[in-house]
Amino acid sequence: MEDPNVPVRIMRSPLGRAQGLGAARHGVGHWWAQRVTAVALLPLSLYFVASVLILAGATQARMAGFMAKPWNTVLFLCLIAALFYHLSLGLQVVIEDYVSHEGKRRGGIMLVNGLIVLSALACAVSVLKLAF
């Protein structure tokens, strides 16, 4: 159990180390997904900011014309996916930090995720409806 190359005693089972699971009982998946969505959001949020400037004061007809361009449809759908996924991961961490009661914590995360799924679908369907 002790690694001769590591000068400290490792207080974890070999299986636990191999699986890489810590006290949170899950691996680096959550952390990594937060970084991947953050990197995706770097260009996507700049695109969003630019598109909002283009659509300043727009009528519905101009908005629909904008969304009907294939690149805009695709980029908006990518933005919506990355944005809401990143938000879900982020708010989960915030709730875990502040809500110590297990039931309320789990319930809160589920409630927030439910709202996020609703919002994300409403956004995606709206973009598609404008585009087609």
Place this chain on the structure above:
Amino acid sequence: MKHVRAAQMIGRNSEGDLVSRPLSPFMIGTAYRAQMSSMTSIAHRITGCALGVGTLLLTLWLVCAATAAQAFADIQGLLASWLGLLMLIGFTFALFYHFCNGIRHLAWDSGRGFELGAMHRNGWIVLAASVILTAGFWLVGFLVW
């Protein structure tokens, strides 16, 4: 009181009355000096949550656009009002701050810019960049509008 931890949060003030001890946010300014590290960290969290609220506005905007021409005209009018613009200025600042500080986070994750001096410096850069980006956005915004 169910937990030992909760019991430890009870103390007596100088009059001898039982009071709950102040948690760290209430100590800022009195016992705890605001620092670049903690302030930019909590600001990242606050702006992230604010942007979460902002996604509700984004949803409303897109749903209105997909519903009817009049509904979209109404929300565009609302956003162009003083209250709407104030809200949008807040959201753009939150986005630019979270964007810039997000880059700082990603740099830290790759092991860069973590020394005390560098952390202090890039914190100021993030703050200045968010203000400049927000001002630039609205300058262009009012020009193209």
